Amino acid sequence: MKKIQYLALFLLLILLLTGCSQSAANMDFDNFSNEKIITYKHRKGNELNDYAAVILFEYEMDNYTKYQVSYLSCTCRAASENYQHLLYVEINNNNNSPEEATIRNISYHFWGDSPTNPVNGVTYEEIEKELLPYLQYKSKAEVDGLNTLRDIKDAGQVERSGQKVDFVDAYTGATVSVDNTLAVLHALFDYHVNKYYK
Secondary structure, eight states, X not given: OHHHHHHHHHHHHHHHHHHHHTOGGGXXXXXXXXXXXXXXXXXXXXXXXXXXXXXXEEEEOSSEEEEEEEEEOOOSSOGGGOOEEEEEEEEESOSSSGGGOBEEEXXXXXXXXXXXXXXXXXXXXXXXXXIHHHHTTOBHHHHHTOSSGGGOOSOOEEEETTEEEEXXXXXXXXXXXXXXXXXXXXXXXXXXXXXXXX
């Protein structure tokens, strides 16, 4: 009888130890794994901190990959007003080099910042109409050269209150939204080329 009790206790101990080593944080699933967490440099004013972005969806097509990435952009307002962005990006897999990998398509599936920027009045609709088309077709090398809004030199002018103004001037005061989108694109491109351009 004691042998059976010891055997049962031994089997229970093995099951417990095996269960502990397979914690959910370390498991890979068909639709998610730890590799889907990418680190980006979150900007808030002059502060630069490592934040986590999560690739919620990744689907490889013949010559490009579709992504949905969730990340926090604005921490300027109360926590009750901050939401995660959900950015949709398609990146080519078949360019000649990793640096030439290009954004095929980009959109926000959910916008987490204010619909209207309280500092300068830039609206989500303007960002959707001006910033996203500017980023479309940019290569990894081009995006890597854009760390902040101030690095955007070739966007041309946009209309504000019936007048044409330089892109950077029009977005001054909305830098957090632009800068953190650029930072997430840096991290996503790094992930993408490490996986698809080896």
